[in-house]
Amino acid sequence: MGLFLEIAVAAPINHTLTYSYDGRRRLQPGLRLLVPLGPRRLTGYLLDISEKKPQGDYPIKAITDILDQTPVFPANMISFYRWIADYYHYPLGEVIKGALPGGLACRSGREILLTTRGEKKIIPSGEDQKKKWLLTLCRNKKLPPRTVGKLWRGRNRRILLKWQEQGLITINEVIIGPTCKAKTEICVGPVEGKTADNLKKSEQKTLNLLTGLLSDDRKTIPRRDITRRYSGAGKALKSLAAKKIIFFEEKEVYRDPFGERPPAFAEPNVLSCGQKKALAEILPAIKAKKFKPFLLHGITGSGKTEVYLRGAQTALKMGRTVLVMVPEIALAAQIEGHFFSRFGSLVAVLHSGLSKGERFDQWQRILRGRARVVIGARSAIFAPLADPGLIIVDEEHDPAYKQEDLLRYQARDLAILRASQQHCPVILGSATPSLVSYHNAGQGKYQLLNMKKRIHDRPLPKVEIINLRKQPPVNGRPPLFSPQLIRALTDNLKQHNQSMLFLNRRGFANLVICRDCGHVVQCRNCRVSLTMHKKTAALICHYCGYTIKSAVVCPNCRSGRINEVGFGTERVEIELKKLFPQARIGRLDRDTTTKRADFIKILKEVREGRIDILVGTQMITKGHHFPNMTLVGIIWADGGLGMPDFRAGERTFQLLSQVSGRAGRGEKEGRVIVQTHQPDHYSITTAGDHDYQEFFSRELSLRASLNFPPYGRLINIKFSGKNEDLVKKSALELYEKIKEISRVRKVSLLGPAPAPLARIRRQYRWQLLLKGNTINSLHEVAIFSREHPPAPVRAGKVKLFIDVDPENML
Ligand code: ADP
Ligand code: ZN
Ligand code: ZN
Numbered sequence: 001m002g003l004f005l006e007i008a009v010a011a012p013i014n015h016t017l018t019y020s021y022d023g024r025r026r027l028q029p030g031l032r033l034l035v036p037l038g039p040r041r042l043t044g045y046l047l048d049i050s051e052k053k054p055q056g057d058y059p060i061k062a063i064t065d066i067l068d069q070t071p072v073f074p075a076n077m078i079s080f081y082r083w084i085a086d087y088y089h090y091p092l093g094e095v096i097k098g099a100l101p102g103g104l105a106c107r108s109g110r111e112i113l114l115t116t117r118g119e120k121k122i123i124p125s126g127e128d129q130k131k132k133w134l135l136t137l138c139r140n141k142k143l144p145p146r147t148v149g150k151l152w153r154g155r156n157r158r159i160l161l162k163w164q165e166q167g168l169i170t171i172n173e174v175i176i177g178p179t180c181k182a183k184t185e186i187c188v189g190p191v192e193g194k195t196a197d198n199l200k201k202s203e204q205k206t207l208n209l210l211t212g213l214l215s216d217d218r219k220t221i222p223r224r225d226i227t228r229r230y231s232g233a234g235k236a237l238k239s240l241a242a243k244k245i246i247f248f249e250e251k252e253v254y255r256d257p258f259g260e261r262p263p264a265f266a267e268p269n270v271l272s273c274g275q276k277k278a279l280a281e282i283l284p285a286i287k288a289k290k291f292k293p294f295l296l297h298g299i300t301g302s303g304k305t306e307v308y309l310r311g312a313q314t315a316l317k318m319g320r321t322v323l324v325m326v327p328e329i330a331l332a333a334q335i336e337g338h339f340f341s342r343f344g345s346l347v348a349v350l351h352s353g354l355s356k357g358e359r360f361d362q363w364q365r366i367l368r369g370r371a372r373v374v375i376g377a378r379s380a381i382f383a384p385l386a387d388p389g390l391i392i393v394d395e396e397h398d399p400a401y402k403q404e405d406l407l408r409y410q411a412r413d414l415a416i417l418r419a420s421q422q423h424c425p426v427i428l429g430s431a432t433p434s435l436v437s438y439h440n441a442g443q444g445k446y447q448l449l450n451m452k453k454r455i456h457d458r459p460l461p462k463v464e465i466i467n468l469r470k471q472p473p474v475n476g477r478p479p480l481f482s483p484q485l486i487r488a489l490t491d492n493l494k495q496h497n498q499s500m501l502f503l504n505r506r507g508f509a510n511l512v513i514c515r516d517c518g519h520v521v522q523c524r525n526c527r528v529s530l531t532m533h534k535k536t537a538a539l540i541c542h543y544c545g546y547t548i549k550s551a552v553v554c555p556n557c558r559s560g561r562i563n564e565v566g567f568g569t570e571r572v573e574i575e576l577k578k579l580f581p582q583a584r585i586g587r588l589d590r591d592t593t594t595k596r597a598d599f600i601k602i603l604k605e606v607r608e609g610r611i612d613i614l615v616g617t618q619m620i621t622k623g624h625h626f627p628n629m630t631l632v633g634i635i636w637a638d639g640g641l642g643m644p645d646f647r648a649g650e651r652t653f654q655l656l657s658q659v660s661g662r663a664g665r666g667e668k669e670g671r672v673i674v675q676t677h678q679p680d681h682y683s684i685t686t687a688g689d690h691d692y693q694e695f696f697s698r699e700l701s702l703r704a705s706l707n708f709p710p711y712g713r714l715i716n717i718k719f720s721g722k723n724e725d726l727v728k729k730s731a732l733e734l735y736e737k738i739k740e741i742s743r744v745r746k747v748s749l750l751g752p753a754p755a756p757l758a759r760i761r762r763q764y765r766w767q768l769l770l771k772g773n774t775i776n777s778l779h780e781v782a783i784f785s786r787e788h789p790p791a792p793v794r795a796g797k798v799k800l801f802i803d804v805d806p807e808n809m810l
Contacts, residue, residue: 003027005063006048008081008093009037014786016047016092018054019063029078030071034064043067045096047078072100072367073384080418089782089802090407098407099382101359110152111172112143112160118168137169187251188237189220196245206236210246220249265338265625268306274298274451278307281449285425286314286390293416295396295441296429298451299690300661301458301625304429305338307451308392311427312373316343320389320424321372325415327398327622328377329353329596333603334624335394336375343373350376350383353596378403378411381418391419395622396428396437397654402807410805412437431661432654435703438696439710454665461632461663461670463688467679468636478677480567480575485633485673489613492631493583497668498606499613499631501572502659504639506589506617507531508571509564512539514554516561527759532564533591534574544761572635573615580613588616621659627666632659637676637684644756645809646708649683653695656687707771709805715770715778716806717785718755720763721798728754730798731766733790738781747772747781756810769806778804 003021019035021027027049035044041064053060073096081099085092114122114137124134133151137143143151148171151160163169188210196207209229213221227233240246271279278296285292298304312322324339326332329351340347348362348371365371367384374383378401393401393415401411412428419426428437428446441448454460466485468478481489492499509532512521521530523541530539530548537550553560573587586602593599599619605611606626614620614629640652656674664670676684686695704711717734721727731752742749750769758765772778782802792798 004050004053004060005033005046006050007033007035007044007063008047008091008096009035009042009044010093010097011037011042012091012094014091017044018060019044020060021063023066025066027066028071029075030073032067032072034067036061036064043097045073045093074367074386076386076422077382077384080414080421083417083421084407084409084414087779088407088409088804089786095407099379101363102356110148111145112137112148113170113172114138114141115167115170117166118163121166121168122163185251186223187220187249188223188226188241188246189214189249190246191244194245196240196243200236200239202232202236203240205230206233207240207245209233220251223248265305267309267342271306271310272303272451272453272455274453275303275307275310278449278451279310281447282307282311282425282427283314286311287318289318289320289389289423290425291420291423292425293419293446294425294427294449295433295437295446296427296449296451297433297438297441297692298429298431298449299454299460300431300658301454301665302431302451303455304394304451305335308335308394308427308429309338309342311390311392311425312339313342315389315424316346316372318389320387321385322374323380323383323385323388323391323415323418324373324375325380325391325393325401325411326375326377327395327400329599332375332377333596333600339373339375346371347373347375348383350374350380352377352379381409381411381414388418388422389424391415391422391424391426393426393428395430397430397432397434398622399651399807404808408801408803408806410807413805432657432692435650435696435699436710439700458664458667459669460690461660461672463660463672463674463690465674465676465679465684465688468675468677480572480635481579481633482673482675485675486579488631488671488673489580489633493580493612497630498609498611498626498628499633500620500629500659500662501576501613501615501633501635502617502620502655503567503569503572503615503635504617504655505566505568506570506591507540507542507568508534508574510566510568511564513563513565514556514559514561515563516559517554517557519554519556521555525760525762526757528757531568534570535591543757567635569615569617576613576615583612584610585613585615586611588614588620590617590619593619618655621655621662624662625665626662628668629662629666630664630668630670632663632670632672634659634672634674634676637674638678638681641678641681641683643810646703646706647807647809649681649699649702652681652683653687653699656684657690657692660687660690707773712771712773713775713778714806715782716803716809717768717770717782718801718803719752719766719768719793719798720801721792722762722764723792723797724759724764726792726797727764727766728752730790730792730800731768733792734785734788734800735768737788737790738785741784742770742781745772745777745780747777769809775804 005019005021006016007019008016027046029046029048031046033044033046034041081092081095085095122138124138128134133143133147151157164171190211206226209226213225223237241248282294296304296307308324315322324335326335332349332351336349348365350359350362363384366374369386374380374385376383393412396412403409415426440446466482471478471482489499511529512532521539523530523544523546525546526541526543528541528543530541532539532550538547539550540547554562569587569589573585576585586605588602593602606614609628634656637656641648660672663672674684674688678684682698703709719727719730735749735752748771750771752766752768755765755767770778770781789800793800
């Protein structure tokens with residue numbers, strides 16, 4: 001009897017497809033299959049199996065092949081994927097493809113074989129001698145799919161099709177396998193019950209080495225571990241195996257992605273009052289195996305990590321699993337250290353710092369139930385945990401939880417969804433909860449848990465706000481360091497305490513202007529100015545990476561009088577060195593830490609007291625715990641307030657509170673100096689007073705007056721393309737098309753207008769913002785837009801993206 005399979009194909013198709021299967025294997029949801037689609041064969045994901053033919057009279061094709069022995073995701077993820085595809089207006093198959101670790105997907109490609117006729121006829125001469133692919137074809141009599149793929153996209157396709165017609169070549173469809181496979185290693189172990197007499201010296205030595213490395217739960221060890229220690233071991237192992245004293249076997253091994261970890265703190269014997277109260281609510285909820293969302297509002301240094309660890313312990317004891325989300329790799333390293341010290345090899349990590357192979361291995365460990373605690377950034381929300389008993393979202397307010405391209409999802413929101421589908425509690429933790437989450441708690445949607453005191457009742461740091469406009473100018477501009485900040489740094493150095501300077505912009509100068517003609521050096525691909533980096537003597541675009549040599553002359557008028565305006569962390573570091581030549585200064589931003597190892601190294605230097613002053617971007621504001629850090633200086637607190645984004649005030653408050661929270665976490669009291677041009681702005685004053693409540697009510701009433709979230713809901717429709725006119729035309733055309741339905745559904749349309757960043761990576765950008773009181777009315781308009789795309793979008797000349805609950809308005 002044949003079966004009918006519901007399959008999501010990894011392609012931009014908005015619905016699932018039905019295929020048939022007549023084979024004898026028992027199929028399970030979560031398997032990957034190869035299915036025919038038009039002329040190609042693609043990976044599909046098996047979602048449902050039925051014996052009944054679905055309604056409708058259309059031919060049903062059979063699947064081509066089954067790619068997996070066992071499912072690559074648990075069946076309980078399917079409803080999760082379906083919800084995501086609907087809510088974020090994204091093809092289901094591509095949701096699943098993106099959720100799985102890279103390197104798993106198969107696809108079909110073309111291989112070219114030279115026929116005997118072709119061998120005689122195709123003889124490269126003259127100009128053709130320069131075509132590398134042609135020479136390869138003649139030499140090897142075939143071309144691999146990779147090469148053919150490239151040729152196929154170019155002008156040569158016509159030639160190839162002609163040759164095929166003339167019988168000079170044959171073009172075959174072939175399957176290109178997954179690029180990642182489990183890694184294996186040769187291991188050796190002693191054959192049981194074999195005694196060894198008359199061994200050679202080298203054999204005896206090798207055998208001793210081997211037995212010394214074995215233990216009760218390690219019956220074999222990697223061959224490498226022995227050959228590494230003794231150069232004669234390779235040969236000796238072979239002869240020992242020949243004598244049947246030892247045996248070889250091939251074992252699957254996991255690539256270790258952990259490397260060096262920051263150290264963990266010890267398990268405290270006594271919990272603080274706040275921790276006890278929070279856990280008194282959380283632990284019963286974990287035991288009840290029911291969905292329950294908590295918002296853990298714990299000030300900086302209140303010991304939230306310990307609450308997470310105890311919660312995790314309880315979930316594990318019940319045989320369930322735990323998902324811990326952190327906003328970025330930087331923080332993953334910290335939390336990973338803590339979790340690893342408690343739960344050891346039960347921990348797996350998933351983040352963008354892993355290689356493809358490492359990611360694949362971590363995935364397998366989770367899928368097979370060997371790893372039961374998963375720590376990861378945004379994409380870890382897709383971790384294939386079978387039975388989560390607790391989901392934790394640390395620093396839940398962090399913008400990094402929002403994915404800003406392809407599938408534009410908010411991982412924090414998905415954590416709530418996943419917890420509700422899996423019947424488990426979820427903890428959103430933060431010292432500065434997002435406005436939306438705090439509002440949800442106020443509405444009773446989340447249970448609010450407060451931790452208002454730091455561990456050991458340590459006080460929050462004192463904050464001084466310095467009005468930069470009142471400072472004596474240097475070269476006509478406000479100074480980088482106010483006299484107050486310089487004095488505080490000097491004192492702190494004298495007392496051998498550590499300081500931290502925060503500025504949320506990297507580079508040396510963010511604007512390079514010609515003093516004669518006023519030309520601003522801009523990126524070739526983006527409508528933004530280039531940032532000057534001194535150390536690499538380069539002007540770099542922070543959006544697309546476009547780089548040119550530092551200009552010594554103006555590219556416009558050839559004048560040599562170039563002005564470097566503005567400042568970034570690199571300039572802060574350089575000026576600081578001039579002021580304090582004796583101080584040991586470190587810098588933490590994306591320029592100094594491209595790899596996780598760099599990051600861990602700098603943090604280690606800070607922890608070990610080898611850095612006096614740490615300069616950095618928002619990377620330094622998060623999570624870190626340095627007991628000796630007593631002074632925090634904020635170079636330019638209002639830097640983000642000018643952003644054309646309704647969340648600018650919220651972001652500023654969060655950043656200032658978080659960075660201030662790094663001061664005075666040890667025994668010595670902390671101090672914060674905030675430099676700003678807007679000393680009276682509520683985001684700055686409330687952060688200075690450590691007054692979340694006041695900030696919340698001010699910001700909330702502002703949002704209410706504009707009907708922005710958490711009151712109104714938003715969907716942003718974005719257009720982009722190389723041709724400015726067509727992009728604009730698309731936006732205007734869609735506006736006309738949805739005007740009527742929007743009016744009926746009470747959705748207001750803001751725009752269309754060029755995005756604040758009007759051109760990025762050679763793409764012109766327009767947007768049309770939908771605002772309404774319910775998300776469903778917005779979805780209706782979005783679906784209508786998708787189904788009635790403007791002409792240039794239909795023609796593939798302009799791309800249309802739907803961004804649900806947008807966070808980045810730039
Ligand atoms: P935050 O709430 O800012 O995330 P952390 O979880 O980093 O705070 O905790 C701050 C510090 O307090 C850590 O060094 C941790 O070891 C310590 N700590 C947490 N709980 C306790 C406790 N019950 N007793 C003593 N020290 C604790
Ligand atoms: Zn650029
Ligand atoms: Zn000029």
